[in-house]
Amino acid sequence: MMTEHKIWPIKGGVHPDFNKDCSTQTPITKATLPDTIVIPVAQHIGEIGHIIVDVGQTIHKGQPLTDLPEGLGVITHASTSGTIIAIEERDVPHSSGLQATCVVIDVDGKDDWGEFKRDPILDYDQTDTMHLCGRIRRSGLVGMGGAAFPFAAKLAATREGAVKTLIINGVECEPYISCDDMLMRTYADEIIQGIKILLYILKPEECLIGIEDNKPLAIEALQKAQQDLDVAVDIVSIPTIYPSGDEKQLIRILTGKKLKKTDLTFDHGILMHNVATVRSVFRAVIHGEPLISRIVTVTGRGISKPQNFEAPIGTPIEHLVKLAGGYTDQAERLLIGGPMMGFPVKSDALPIIKAMNCILVAPTQDLPYSMDMAMPCIRCGQCADACPVDLLPQQLYWHAKAREFDKTETYQLFDCIECGCCAYVCPSDIPLVAHYRFAKSEIRNERDKQKKIDLARERFDFHEFRKERDKRERDEKRAKHKAALQKKKASGSNDKQAAIKAAMERAKAKKTQQTNAPKNTDNLTPAQQKQIDEAEQRRQQKPRDTE
Structure with missing residues (x-):
């Protein structure tokens, strides 16, 4: 219903010819279907899904062309049926003028949903x-x-x-x-x-x-x-x-x-x-x-x-x-x-x-500003009066033009909503928003560049750290290995000396055992002793061998 809701005023603003x-x-x-449809896979803020279709594939209306990316992102769908004839970089409607990946469809004119129209949820409540x-x-x-x-x-x-x-x-x-x-x-x-x-x-x-x-x-x-x-x-x-x-x-x-x-x-x-x-x-x-x-x-x-x-x-x-x-x-x-x-x-x-x-297709005179019509700033201050976010557009303009981007940030450049009110009221027809967009772009580019430099430095520092760590680990490993060898060598020498000593002790013990062994002539009877003595005499009387 229509209500008498309280309305609060905003600062600035303009009343252009609305021409609606x-x-x-x-x-x-x-609109009738064209012969060819060109669908950019990135039409939103955030992540882009992976393309899940191929050139030559027949597709239906509503069929996903990409998967659902993680985080901030959406699926891109086919807007009609046909055959994919290309997946390539093409010009897209963006202020940068850059190209982007697009899925190009040769339209078959059937506008066939196939199985890709989902069931309605009539009882959503x-x-x-x-x-x-x-x-x-x-x-x-x-x-x-x-x-x-x-x-x-x-x-x-x-x-x-x-x-x-x-x-x-x-x-x-x-x-x-x-x-x-x-x-x-x-x-x-x-x-x-x-x-x-x-x-x-x-x-x-x-x-x-x-x-x-x-x-x-x-x-x-x-x-x-x-x-x-x-x-x-x-x-x-x-x-x-x-x-x-x-x-x-x-x-x-x-x-x-x-x-x-x-x-x-x-x-x-x-x-x-x-x-x-x-x-x-x-x-x-x-x-x-x-x-x-x-x-x-x-x-x-x-x-x-x-x-x-x-x-x-x-x-x-x-x-x-x-x-x-x-x-x-x-x-x-x-x-x-x-x-x-x-x-x-x-x-x-x-x-x-x-x-x-x-x-919008129009003659130049219907548009509020153009680079071709710009005159020097006269510092009238009308832009500041019109700015709905209470900035100082003329200061932003001077610093942006002089490439003093740090000063544009001091004057809250990124608070600018790029509404164009300042340029609309400018008696010198200066395309102020174009200068602000340029400054923002340069600052973002510089930040991106600095991020890449910082990332490269981080990678280099990590690479150097890893080299030092690996060298230290190798040195420690070598030192441990050397110590183990020395310990093993020292341990081996001691074992050899011990073995020699043990062998000598065994030999000495054996000799002692042999010396102290009881003789078989002990405790003989007189008869046995007599026999031995007689045998010894015969041995001594036996003539020696001569050459």
Whole structure:
């Protein structure tokens, strides 16, 4: 129901031209299947699972392409059926412009689930919550508001009853983007049922849906669904100001709590999810579907028929542009995301991923800043007034430009949420956020480099320690062996002397025994003695042998 919930103001913020109406005039269109689907295996924060399919393999819709990684990570699934024709490095939609491993599928057009659509859990409110969390984890759900944080990890970090306030983010404050607005208008009942599932799992004390007041049709649709399903949730309309959809800004608006950059929301009893993420919970539990599609806004004056598409993950951008009538003669720049926080890309062959909410094609003049238009800073201070996190953007700019990165950290560079408010109000059209991103990147690179150096030093030190240890052990072993030999030698010499001495003693004893032995002429009778004497005389009288 709609409530008179207290609203707290945020510092700064801007009121840009939102330009959302151009893409909300037609209902969400289900995109046709392209000839080829390109699915990056890494579409989320955290660990990447091992690829468990091979080139040439026939796969089905919803089939896992990776296993479930340990720790922070999700499974990546096939968004349609077909044959894998490549597993290779390809360009992906990322501000770095780097390539990533992708599974390339030759689409067969059947959209066949095979055996990979799971059974629905219709009686979820009678089901063990751990079982529900397991289903959600195996479904590859991530935050669809842009961060792509593994959804199950958020649930795992919050024990039952720890969440006091569950906030559903339906603000969508970025200009041009309308996918969440159209989602709430079209699938309000699925969102409310997804909320109902989360209420059963988390058991919070209250649940709030925050929506900007420039989305009256979405508010109306959610109110009706909430009443029909009788779910205890408060729908709160908040003032339209950018960047009210930022997590910590919306928490400030709805609860009055001001969280630091390093604060974790659930440490304060708060958990926040995007409306699209909540709908994906409903699809996973009630329909047994993993996260294999999303609603994407294709808009801007460079598009013939701006609108929203529900497209399979991995669909090439060019395919959606073609479905939207193609490019106009004002198609000068292609951005992923909105004009405030989006990033430019050079190719429309990039695939749709889970975190992609908008494809913006526009002339340069429609975008708030460009490197080509930048003029010198005049130190007017408007950027500081607009900053919602109370930083000093001009100081950050000067130090980032001078590559004084240590000083940028002194001015809390990493507290910057990169909302773009400073660049939007800058009269010199300086792309301030680009400088902050550069500084952050350089600092991270330096930290990574230092980590590698420290790791190499640790390995070297351990190698030297091991060498010294092995040498010491060898020396000790040699010393023990030498001592044993000397002991054995000394022991052997003593044994020999003892043996000789023993032999001599035996010889001496034998000689003594022989000397002291009784003679056989003792105790003779006179007759015997006479015979002996006569024999002795005869022996003496016997002539000696001569030569």
